[in-house]
Amino acid sequence: MARIAVIGAGTGAMAAAARLSVAGHRVTVYERSETYGGSLGRYARDGFVFDTGPGLLHLPAVYRDLFVKTGRESLEECVTLTQVDPASRHLFADGTAVSLPNASRAGVVGALDGALGExxxxxxxxxxxxxxxxxNRSRRPLLEEPLPQDRQPLGRDPYPAVRRRRLLLGARQARTPAEVGAWELADPRLAALLDGYALSYGLDPRRAPAAAALLPYMEETFGSWYVAGGMRALAEAVYERCLARKVEFVFGAEAVGVFEKDGRAAGIELADGGSVEADHVVVGAQPAPGLLPDLRERPERSDGALVPGRFLVLLSLRGGREAGAVHRTVVHAVDPAAERDAVFGGRTAELPTVTVLRPDDPATRPDGEHEAVTLMVTVAPHGPVDWTDAGLRERFADAVIGRASEAVPGLRERILHAEVRTPAETAADTGAQGGSVPAPALAGAEGAFLHSGNRTPLPGLYLAGGWSHPGGGLAHAGMSGALVAGLVVEGDGFRGSQ
Structure with missing residues (x-):
């Protein structure tokens, strides 16, 4: 039985901890804050309850597998999962609207034909x-296997872009989502739909590889799921599973260093001056400067681009949710190019893309005469933008509410209270630099959109969670936990799930 110290109590770290404990190891999680869940936070006031992280779950099979492998109770016995239908409603700049059904290719095709034209x-x-x-080309090496030492194969884009002859330019293929939208989709609204998927994951459609097409494919193929009581309930279930498997948690314990002995990781140093010996160390949070010993720390995105964060407006509303209201509505930007320039140039957009989340969940509101609504915007991180500036926060929140009014009837008149959360709060809560939110790993672009591998050059030291392979997002974080557990238990011969 090995002693394993896990730094951070995010979902990826807890997924690794539960699996490792089931394998017979003694696992202790050290978390800098006073709670678990990482980005899966919760804000509550006067009977209104809001998620402060992801609003929906994609690829629930990742967490079904975690619960199957770590106990008798299935995921569905611990939380209530509901497919949201329609999966999303989209309001485009020209006034066109379309609702896309959940996990129905034929339904999506029919809806788009009806709304945008044959x-x-x-x-x-x-x-x-x-x-x-x-x-199919990239699923296993990108998501289900440890990142190989030779990353060159993952540097090639798996998206089979259509070759088109362009006057004077010869044959060209789309290399980015923006080019896919312009050259293959040939409709500014379809292009906005694809751009919106990329942006929601913190990716610049002009720079990300065309393989970002995987993101809408995953959502539209495997569906969008809501967890009753809010997505925080998923974090609670994973935490409870860890406790049931005898994982120990120490909250308010900030790790400031990983020390080594005899050429391998040997434990962690804490901010209070204490230290903990361990046979293996799993870093489940974004590594702060100085945390990792004698390693060449590579940036999370080797293309040098800003990694965006999230701006939230949590609205407590008077008046019940009207019949036919959609769980998720995306109000697309009036000027997508200007929005991309702002987000990835370290500024605020004037008329941004706003995702409006309106769960039909009694647990999120005091009664049927009220409604809890979350407005979410992808924005530049704290640093380039000073998200502690009260005036800026107020102005941007007002602009976001104005955009969301297109999706929620009488929105401004219904507001009882508005709580604003910015990348500055994300940074304080999770320790992520600038409040950035990691994007999923993507093949292509010569590997610029890959993350650090789960296995580090220092024996006994592993990386889990959204800042490591295979990147950000709830499903990807859960996959990273499975990969780390496999590497610890099976050693260098581990090649991923079968």
Whole structure:
């Protein structure tokens, strides 16, 4: 039985901890804050309850596998999962609106044809077919296996872009989501739909590889799921599973260093001056400067781009949720190019893309005569933008509410209270630099959108969670926990789940 110290209590770290404890190891989690869950936070006031992180779960199979492998109770016995239908409603700059059904390719094609005109659905469907090819080519090496030492194969884009002859330019293929939208989708609204997926994951559609097509493919193929009581309930379930498997938690314990002995990780140093010996160390949070010993720390994104964060407006509303209200509505930017320039240039956009989340969940509101609504915007991180500036926060929140008014009838008149959370709060709560939110790993772009491997050059030291392979997002974080557990238990011969 090995002693394992886990730094951080995010979902990826807890997923690793539960699996390692089941394998017979003694696991202790050290968390800098006073609670678990990482980005899966919760804000409550006067009977209103809000998630402060992801609002929906994709690829629930990742957490089903975690619960199957760590106990008798299945995921569905611990939380209530509901597919949201429609999966999303989209309001475009020209006034067009479309609702996309959940996990129904034919339904999506029909909805797009009906809203955007004959042929729009077919173009989107053909795009998803190509995205499915990219998924099949990259799913296992990108998501289910440890990152190999030779990353060159993952530097090639798996998306089979259509070759087109362009006057004077010869044959060209789309290399980015922006080019896929312009050259293959051939409709500014379909292009905005694809751009919106990329942006929601913190990716610049002009720079990310075309393999970002995997993101809408995953959502539209495997569906979008809501956890009753809010997504925080998923973190609670994973935490309870850890406790049931005898994982120990120490809260208010900030790790400031990993020390080594005889050429391998031997424990962690704490901010209070104490230290903990361990046979293995798992870093489940973004490594702060100085935390990792004698390693060449590479940036999370080797292309040098800003890693965005999230701006939230949590609205307590009078008046019940109207019949037919959609769980998730995306109000697309009036000027997508200007928004991208702002977000990835370290500024605020004037009329940003706003995701409006309206869960039909009695647990989120005091009674049926009220509603809890979350507005979410991808923004530049804290640093380039001073998100502690009260005036800026107020102005931007007002602009966001104005945009969301297109999706929620009489929104301004219904507001009882508005709570604003910015990347500055994310940084304080989770320790992520600038409040950035890691994006999923993508193949292509010569490996610029890959993350640090789960196995480090120092024996006994591993990385889990969204800042390591295979990147950010709830499903990806859960996958990282499974990979780390496999590497610890099976050693260097581990090649991923079968």
């Amino acid at each position: 042929g729009a659905g077919a173009r989107w469907g053909e795009f998803l077919d190509r995205a499915g090819v990219a998924w």
